Amino acid sequence: MKRSIMHIKTIATLAIFLSGFGYAMAEPVLSPDMAVREEIYPFATQTLSDEQFLTGTSGKAEQIGGILSLPQGKGPFPAVVLMHGSSGVGANIEPWVRQLNGKGIATFTIDSLTGRGYKQLGDKQAALGRLNYIADIYGALDILAHHSSIDPKRIGLLGFSRGGQAALYASMTRFNNLWNKSGARFATYVPFYPNCVSVYKDDDKLEAGPVRIFHGGADDYNPAGVCEDYTQRLKKAGVDIEMTVYPEGEHGFDVPTLFGKSLQSKTAQTARNCKIREAENGILMNLDTSAPFTYEDQCVVLGPHVGGNAAAAEAAYSAVLAHFVKTFELN
Known part of the structure; x- marks a missing residue:
């Protein structure tokens, strides 16, 4: 006693x-949203110009990394690849990882910048091809498709800003045929506030997985209107695509450290005013100048805003998680 x-x-x-x-x-x-295990993977990729990517030409060999977070429970699990934007792996990524893990969905977070020697690309967008992230995404898919704890038929893609653009165009059948060597295809594609100003050859021919775009109506970095036009064009082509716009949402509306803030990125470059189309041999043309597009063109401007919006973020969390649960046929 x-x-x-x-x-x-x-x-x-x-x-x-x-x-x-x-x-x-x-x-x-x-807690239920805590990963039971994390695995760090270095993997081979390439640094590619847009011209190289569009023509299937090899670029500079690189090695980047990613983190696989496995949820609690018994696998094989569905999984979601997360692709960051120009600023690298930011504060919005962890909330998505935890919420997805909490639903029994594994996540693979790509870091496309550190291995290439960059911290961010906001003020030097030309340093890395706009489509380069797609090659990195397919590399992550290859890892997951051959992992014993992952169901290769239930892998989704979620990307933000530059990564949202990559998540959008990674759905193109042409790009999959050129660069996706994994033997698998994504079950769904979920881009957040992507740039949609470029028109690519066969960009209305997509893989079967549904596309769900989420954007902010107050976004002056990558305006939502151009993506709405693209969405309507794809719908007419029979693509399973939907777009949700949160009227008050700015660029990065799901970043929790920005909730209640609207900040001007004074040195960041935006191509929001540009009209770009793919021509012969993978050359991206500025339609206003009839010359190859560069980030020195007058249509490229500085000073877009970023800002978080808690209400828009909560609505997006709910919608996206419900979409993945339905797509992966989870209880």
Whole structure:
């Protein structure tokens, strides 16, 4: 009895001691959205100009990395590849990882910049081809498609900004035929606030997986209107595509560290005013100048805004998670 009383006193004293350092003993350490395991993968890819990507020409060999987060439960699991934007892996990625893991969905977060020696591309968009992320995405798909804990028929793609553009055009059958060597195809494509100003050959011929675009009506980085036009064009071609626009949402509306803020990225480049079309031999032409597009063109401007919107983010979380649950046929 004395030992039991002493033991209880010791536990009580320890709890009081730890509470003084901000530890709450009553709160569970394990939560349903916590990954049970994380695996870090370096993988081979290439640095490609848009011309090289569009013509299927080899570029510079590179090695980048990604983190696979496995959820609690028993696999094989469905999975979602997450593709960041020009700023790299930012504050919006972890909330998506945790929520997807909480639904029993594994995630693979790509880091396309660090391995190439970049921290961000906002003020130097020409440093990496706009379509290069797609090659990285297919590399991640190859890892997942051959992983014993992943169901290769239930892999989705979720991308943001530049990564949203990649998530959108990774759905093109032509690009899959050129660069996707995984033997698998994505079950669905979910781009967030992508750039849709470029018109590519056969960009209305997509893989079977549904496309669901989420955008902000107040986005002056990648305006939503151009993507709405593209969505309507694809619908007429029979593509399973839908677009949701949150009227108050700015670029990066799901970034929690930006909630309630609207910040001007004074040095960031945006091609929002450009009209670009693929011509012969993979050359992207500026339709206003009838010359190859460059980031020195007058249509490229500086100073777009980024801003978070909690209401839009919560609505997007709900819609996207429901879409993945339905697509992956989860309970």
